[in-house]
Amino acid sequence: MNIAILGTGSVGQALAKKLLEKGHNLYIGTRDVENTMKQTESDAFGNSPISFWIKENPAVELLRFKEAVEKGEDLIVFSMNGQYALSCLASVGTDLLHDKILMDISNPLDFSNGFPPSLFINNTDSLGEQIQKAYPNLKVVKTLNTMSNPIMVNPKALKGDHTVFMSGNDDEAKVKVASVLQSFGWEAHNIFDLGDISTARGTEMMLPIWLRLFGKLETPFYNFHVNTLQA
Amino acid sequence: MNIAILGTGSVGQALAKKLLEKGHNLYIGTRDVENTMKQTESDAFGNSPISFWIKENPAVELLRFKEAVEKGEDLIVFSMNGQYALSCLASVGTDLLHDKILMDISNPLDFSNGFPPSLFINNTDSLGEQIQKAYPNLKVVKTLNTMSNPIMVNPKALKGDHTVFMSGNDDEAKVKVASVLQSFGWEAHNIFDLGDISTARGTEMMLPIWLRLFGKLETPFYNFHVNTLQA
Numbered sequence: 001m002n003i004a005i006l007g008t009g010s011v012g013q014a015l016a017k018k019l020l021e022k023g024h025n026l027y028i029g030t031r032d033v034e035n036t037m038k039q040t041e042s043d044a045f046g047n048s049p050i051s052f053w054i055k056e057n058p059a060v061e062l063l064r065f066k067e068a069v070e071k072g073e074d075l076i077v078f079s080m081n082g083q084y085a086l087s088c089l090a091s092v093g094t095d096l097l098h099d100k101i102l103m104d105i106s107n108p109l110d111f112s113n114g115f116p117p118s119l120f121i122n123n124t125d126s127l128g129e130q131i132q133k134a135y136p137n138l139k140v141v142k143t144l145n146t147m148s149n150p151i152m153v154n155p156k157a158l159k160g161d162h163t164v165f166m167s168g169n170d171d172e173a174k175v176k177v178a179s180v181l182q183s184f185g186w187e188a189h190n191i192f193d194l195g196d197i198s199t200a201r202g203t204e205m206m207l208p209i210w211l212r213l214f215g216k217l218e219t220p221f222y223n224f225h226v227n228t229l230q231a
Numbered sequence: 232m233n234i235a236i237l238g239t240g241s242v243g244q245a246l247a248k249k250l251l252e253k254g255h256n257l258y259i260g261t262r263d264v265e266n267t268m269k270q271t272e273s274d275a276f277g278n279s280p281i282s283f284w285i286k287e288n289p290a291v292e293l294l295r296f297k298e299a300v301e302k303g304e305d306l307i308v309f310s311m312n313g314q315y316a317l318s319c320l321a322s323v324g325t326d327l328l329h330d331k332i333l334m335d336i337s338n339p340l341d342f343s344n345g346f347p348p349s350l351f352i353n354n355t356d357s358l359g360e361q362i363q364k365a366y367p368n369l370k371v372v373k374t375l376n377t378m379s380n381p382i383m384v385n386p387k388a389l390k391g392d393h394t395v396f397m398s399g400n401d402d403e404a405k406v407k408v409a410s411v412l413q414s415f416g417w418e419a420h421n422i423f424d425l426g427d428i429s430t431a432r433g434t435e436m437m438l439p440i441w442l443r444l445f446g447k448l449e450t451p452f453y454n455f456h457v458n459t460l461q462a
Contacts, residue, residue, distance in 0.1 A: 118354050123439075159460040165440075194443050202440030208354075209396075209433030212425050213457060225456040226444060229390040 004029055004072025006065055006088055007080035008036055010047040011105055014149035015077055016060065017053070022183050026060045029068030031088075036062060066092050075101050075180070082106040082127045083120065086134060097138045101173045103180070104128055104200075105144045105152070107207050116211040119204065128167055128200030139173035141166055142200040143181065146210060148220030155223075156185045162223040165192050167199040192226060235260055235303025237296055237319055238311035239267055239281040240274065242336055245380035246308055247291065248284070253414050257291045260299030260319075267293060297323045306332050306411070313337040313358045314351065317365060328369045332404045334411070335359055335431075336375045336383070338438050347442040350435065359398055359431030370404035372397055373431040374412065377441060379451030386454075387416045393454040396423050398430040423457060 003019055005012050006029040020026055028050070030036040039049040054062050061071065069076055069092045076097075080088060085106055089097065108127040110120040121127050128142035143166045144152045151157060155164070164186055168174050178191050194202060206224065213222060234250055236243050237260040251257055259281070261267040270280040285293050292302065300307055300323045307328075311319060316337055320328065339358040341351040352358050359373035374397045375383045382388060386395070395417055399405050409422050425433060437455065444453060 122354055122436075123349050157462055158458050159462045160458055162456075162458040192444075192447075194440075194447060199443045202443040205353075205436040205439045208436045209425075212430045212433040213423075216423075216425060217459060219459075221461050222457055222459040225393075225458045226453055227389050227391055227393040227456045228448060228450075228453040230452050231388055231390045 001025070001074035002027065002072050003075045003077060004068040005077045005079060006068065007078065008050040008062075009043065009080065010045065011149045011152070012077075012079040013047065013050055013053060014153050015079055015105070016050075018153035018184055019077075020057065020060060025072075027068040027072040028054070028060060028062050029065040029088075030062060031065065031091075033062050033064060064091075066096065069096050069100070073100070075103060075176070078102055078104045078106055080106060082108040083110070085127060085131055089131065089135065094135060094137075097135045099137055099139070101139045101141065101170075101176055102131065103144075103177050104131060104140055104142045107145050107204055109207065116208065116215065119207065122201065122205055124201075126198070126200040126204050128197050128204070132169065132197045139168065139170040140197055141168035141170070141173050141177040142197065142203060143167070143177055146203050146206045147223045150220055151223050153184050155190070157221060158223060160225070161187075161190055162225040163190055163192050165194050165199075165203045167194050167197050167203060169196050232256070232305035233258065233303050234306045234308060235299040236308045236310060237299065238309065239293075240311065241276065241278040242380045242383070243308075243310040244278070244281055244284060245384050246310055246336070247281075249384035249415055250308075251288065251291060256303075258299040258303040259285070259291060259293050260296040261293060262296065262319075262322075264293050264295060295322075297327065300327050300331070304331070306334060306407070308334045308336065310336050313339040314341070316358060316362055320362065320366065325366060325368075328366045330368055330370070332370045332372065332401075332407055333362065334375075334408050335362060335371055335373045338376050338435055340438065347439065347446065350438065353432065353436055355432075357429070357431040357435050359428050359435070363400065363428045370399065370401040371428055372399035372401070372404050372408040373428065373434060374398070374408055377434050377437045378454045381451055382454050384415050386421070388452060389454060391456070392418075392421055393456040394421055394423050396425050396430075396434045398425050398428050398434060400427050
């Protein structure tokens with residue numbers, strides 16, 4: 001597939017590396033290509049800048065958001081901080097987003113009061129729903145937003161079953177996203193289709209417990225499993 | 232132990248039956264004893280009224296909230312809808328709550344716009360914290376609020392591991408609550424102490440995903456497990 005990845009942070013990089021390994025053509029979107037390629041410093045969490053990886057992988061194109069979506073026509077992966085979702089998509093424009101599938105991995109995290117962050121949308125709305133409402137012809141599938149990026153792209157890093165959720169209004173889009181998840185190693189019985197995009201409220205609101213667990217476990221290697229096995 | 236259970240609905244009844252089976256003396260608190268004993272109709276979910284069970288178990292005393300706490304001095308179980316938490320505790324009074332342990336199973340569910348309910352407190356606050364703030368000398372331990380009542384009192388109803396969380400400021404109170412959980416069948420390694428009472432934000436905010444799962448699974452027999460097993 002020709003895939004656009006919007007976001008060059010640790011989540012975007014983890015997804016890019018896995019999707020490249022799976023043989024896809026990648027068009028990575030950023031706000032300012034020159035500026036992104038100039039960055040040589042790791043981020044606050046020790047993640048190296050994407051410029052290094054792009055230089056090592058010349059087949060991968062780093063482009064402005066709009067151009068990335070123009071070329072990555074089969075799937076858009078949104079992997080930025082949720083606060084940039086609507087401005088990023090606005091710079092792509094309604095016409096280009098028409099009928100496309102957006103795999104939305106973002107969360108509405110508000111770091112303005114430090115760590116752990118709160119949510120800037122929640123309870124009676126979600127970021128997934130706001131994106132869907134802003135672009136009614138975009139097929140938004142919220143997924144992977146309830147775990148760390150090493151688990152997203154390598155579910156077998158944990159022994160036993162654990163769950164990835166999907167929320168979205170379009171069943172065909174969810175089938176396509178599920179096939180991408182399966183290519184990462186997710187077993188079909190661990191991919192849980194919660195229903196329409198309003199169910200993204202549920203998964204986005206898992207971030208507070210995820211963050212508290214991170215504080216206690218001090219490792220990103222954990223995930224939630226919905227245990228349904230009756231004794 | 233002498234245990235006060237505040238709340239006569241399905242959660243209170245499930246806890247009462249299990250705690251009676253374990254040999255505790257139970258003092259069940261309600262707003263209006265006469266009115267509660269007069270009820271003979273099942274609730275909207277088909278749960279029978281507590282009056283039947285009280286008549287069958289004359290050793291269990293049904294009392295007003297304050298009297299129940301006076302007699303159930305070793306542990307208070309709060310099992311009402313969260314919207315009644317502060318008014319119920321106000322009727323008990325600060326003096327009686329001094330130094331007591333409150334096992335808080337409630338959630339801040341707002342059913343005013345139908346099903347699924349939203350939360351009337353969340354994100355930067357929690358019901359657990361509001362109770363703790365209102366009664367600084369009460370030892371609030373939020374637990375069991377992320378699952379259905381059949382699972383709370385019978386974790387072995389599910390095969391394999393699944394998690395019960397605890398949030399609270401007082402370590403001794405958490406040890407006591409953990410021992411009650413263990414008496415229900417919870418294995419120590421599945422009891423997850425998240426930390427202080429502010430971590431109740433995390434567990435209360437799991438209700439939206441719990442409710443969506445309930446809509447999909449159509450059974451109360453499931454629970455979350457934090458899978459930490461690295462491959």
